[in-house]
Amino acid sequence: MKKIIKKGKIFPVTGESFIGDILIEGDRIISIDENIDCKDAEIIDAENLFVFPGLVESHCHIGVHREKTNQYSDNDTNEFTQPVSVDSFAIDAIYPFDHGFKEALSTGVTTVNVFPGSANPFGGIGTTLKTDMNVPFEDRIILKNSSLKMALGENPKRTHTKEIMTRMGTAAIIRRTFNEAINYRNKKDREYNQKNEILLKVLNKELPVHAHAHTAEDMLTIISIAEEFDFELFLEHATESHLIADVMKEKRIKLAIGPMFTSKYKIEVNNRTLKTPSILYENGIDDFGIITDHPVIPIMNLPVEASMAIHYGLDQDVALKAITINPARNLKISDRIGSIDVGKDADLIITDKHILDPTHRVIKTFVSGELAYSMNEERLFV
Amino acid sequence: MKYLIKNVEIDPVVKEKITGDVLIDNGIIKKIDDNIVEKVDEVIDGKKALLLPGFIDAHSHIGLNPEGYGFEYDDTNESSEPNTADVRAVDGFTTSDKSIKEGARGGVLIYCVLPGSSNPIGGLGFIAKYSKSNLVSDFILRYDSCIKMATGENPKRCFSAKDKSPSTRMGIASIIRNYLFDGKNYIEKKKKSQKENKVFTEYDNKMEIAQKILERKLPVRIHCHRAEDILFAIRLKEEFGIRVSIEHCTDLIKVQDEVKKSNVPVMLGPVMSSRSKVELMDMTYLSYKTAIDREIPFSCISDHPVFPVETLRLQAGMAINYGADEREMLKSLTIYPARILGISEEYGSIEIGKKDNLCLWNGSPFDSRSKVVWNNIDGFIN
Numbered sequence: 001m002k003k004i005i006k007k008g009k010i011f012p013v014t015g016e017s018f019i020g021d022i023l024i025e026g027d028r029i030i031s032i033d034e035n036i037d038c039k040d041a042e043i044i045d046a047e048n049l050f051v052f053p054g055l056v057e058s059h060c061h062i063g064v065h066r067e068k069t070n071q072y073s074d075n076d077t078n079e080f081t082q083p084v085s086v087d088s089f090a091i092d093a094i095y096p097f098d099h100g101f102k103e104a105l106s107t108g109v110t111t112v113n114v115f116p117g118s119a120n121p122f123g124g125i126g127t128t129l130k131t132d133m134n135v136p137f138e139d140r141i142i143l144k145n146s147s148l149k150m151a152l153g154e155n156p157k158r159t160h161t162k163e164i165m166t167r168m169g170t171a172a173i174i175r176r177t178f179n180e181a182i183n184y185r186n187k188k189d190r191e192y193n194q195k196n197e198i199l200l201k202v203l204n205k206e207l208p209v210h211a212h213a214h215t216a217e218d219m220l221t222i223i224s225i226a227e228e229f230d231f232e233l234f235l236e237h238a239t240e241s242h243l244i245a246d247v248m249k250e251k252r253i254k255l256a257i258g259p260m261f262t263s264k265y266k267i268e269v270n271n272r273t274l275k276t277p278s279i280l281y282e283n284g285i286d287d288f289g290i291i292t293d294h295p296v297i298p299i300m301n302l303p304v305e306a307s308m309a310i311h312y313g314l315d316q317d318v319a320l321k322a323i324t325i326n327p328a329r330n331l332k333i334s335d336r337i338g339s340i341d342v343g344k345d346a347d348l349i350i351t352d353k354h355i356l357d358p359t360h361r362v363i364k365t366f367v368s369g370e371l372a373y374s375m376n377e378e379r380l381f382v
Numbered sequence: 383m384k385y386l387i388k389n390v391e392i393d394p395v396v397k398e399k400i401t402g403d404v405l406i407d408n409g410i411i412k413k414i415d416d417n418i419v420e421k422v423d424e425v426i427d428g429k430k431a432l433l434l435p436g437f438i439d440a441h442s443h444i445g446l447n448p449e450g451y452g453f454e455y456d457d458t459n460e461s462s463e464p465n466t467a468d469v470r471a472v473d474g475f476t477t478s479d480k481s482i483k484e485g486a487r488g489g490v491l492i493y494c495v496l497p498g499s500s501n502p503i504g505g506l507g508f509i510a511k512y513s514k515s516n517l518v519s520d521f522i523l524r525y526d527s528c529i530k531m532a533t534g535e536n537p538k539r540c541f542s543a544k545d546k547s548p549s550t551r552m553g554i555a556s557i558i559r560n561y562l563f564d565g566k567n568y569i570e571k572k573k574k575s576q577k578e579n580k581v582f583t584e585y586d587n588k589m590e591i592a593q594k595i596l597e598r599k600l601p602v603r604i605h606c607h608r609a610e611d612i613l614f615a616i617r618l619k620e621e622f623g624i625r626v627s628i629e630h631c632t633d634l635i636k637v638q639d640e641v642k643k644s645n646v647p648v649m650l651g652p653v654m655s656s657r658s659k660v661e662l663m664d665m666t667y668l669s670y671k672t673a674i675d676r677e678i679p680f681s682c683i684s685d686h687p688v689f690p691v692e693t694l695r696l697q698a699g700m701a702i703n704y705g706a707d708e709r710e711m712l713k714s715l716t717i718y719p720a721r722i723l724g725i726s727e728e729y730g731s732i733e734i735g736k737k738d739n740l741c742l743w744n745g746s747p748f749d750s751r752s753k754v755v756w757n758n759i760d761g762f763i764n
Binding site for chain 1 (some may be wrong): 535538539541542545546547548549550551552553554555556559560563566567570571608609610613614617636637639640659660661663
């Protein structure tokens, strides 16, 4: 089944915008041109409308922290009982029909990466999946094991009052755990151990680490640990990254910034500001992603966060990349996701205004070539 | 002993009903015919009543928690630790549970008794048949026939209250997977000592059970309500190549495609209870119709004492009220659970060569006004 999205103003993200057509076959974009004629294709009129790639949220807890019940029994974000929960897999706890997926679709978010929470120095393994709930769950999965989530700072301290009293304690647990994995690797006659097998993947750079760090010292700690053990590091939240922008520039650490719309509800977010992206940009860093950490702030704020960063001085094209191709690249799925290009997944959204105009509305959301949300039919959010 | 049941409407379950006689010799059905003339020890005049096989309740805690007592007789959950693979339901079974008699009044003559669902790995279940005896051994059909596991809220609630793992669905998955990985290591260890002609000195009860699971000798019965829990159970089956059935399967309708594809049997119920926790939010009698329409192997269970075994037949009746086929619901109490439990050679229908596990009804079992007037253990019941 083919579809043509006709006469929309297309923002490919990877190139200049233009008015034209997009031809979809199955779940892929097969042609992009100023005018495409295809007899057997369904026509989707986008005249006077805008077409963007589906947005990408690289750090959220949709499905594991379920909404609308507000009960502990419905929250599987953190395996609170064990600081080293390397073998906790988010995929085993994602409720496929969580309200957050609906909210994502209505915001134009077509790909989300679901992480375990930040209560543990080693939180577990994230999963990257699409948001269309009409598709069987396993078919929605892009990366079953996207990366190892780690955390530093206040949350592990607050959670593990027996095992961890200080930031020093968190760092020590992290080093000890990696050293155990190295011992495991060096053992000749070793018995299979799930936890250590995962850590070896990290040490072999087959599985990246995404580390929750707000303060400059937490970021610097995990950067030095990543250098000691030589694993691939991405920084999540990076609240104070604008204070150490030169380090970020020099080390080329990939960042996921946000959520920026919160109160100063804990000390480690005292320096939280919507200026972080623009300061980084002024310092020559333009490849960061922006995140909502849903439900910390609802995912519908993703484009609004990016637009507020523009308000504080960020370049518009960079802001658009920060919610599309950059998070896709941070997740290593930019060959499929994050821009409008031939051969990529047909994850597309049609809006009435530019996505970074906060008054825009998402009119249609296509996931893998199928209509997954239509404002007129569902009227979920107005 | 040889006896003849005369003048009854026989519903063999697997064939059309016929009116006639049934000859039983030494506990085995020898003849089913219009009119049998044979010298026997006893003749039972059926007076045109309906002869059905005794019902099979494939998931029950009968005898583990006799009602009306407290702590002293509550032996359903060994919740002292998350993995109690080596506890056996048969060791907690008491024949003095008055529900056993009540169950027989409701036509239930066979039950699979399982440990409860507080532990990710709960212990071994067994299959019992109704008896008037005080001896547990007189009840036994199959010792240690399956192992109970549990996902979702119950293990979370039980162990997080003790500040132990699991506190999340991820933690539950981790405990179950690690148990099976340890089992694989154990098998290797055993093989190695055999190869080296050494006496194996690391015999371990729990690991012996893991070995049976991995060698597909012991089916795993996984308590799952929510969609994500059901999907985890299917994932576990595929990852380890083990035999799995899904207990409760409350969210069946939402993940029916995945369940159908995986070919796992589902033990549906209890629906005749309140939605007492979040994971029961979408509980519905329509699940039975779905299982029938999609040709998913299923049975109708009471989970006694969650709702009383005596009313199991009325739960099936309510399913009929919600559109399920009556014949299929009869099978869900007889031949289907017999097949799933692996006892269909002897039980589950009225056929020549099968055991005499029989009830005479004065009406349809799905009608609350009908009664069991005779069974092959108690004889005539007033």
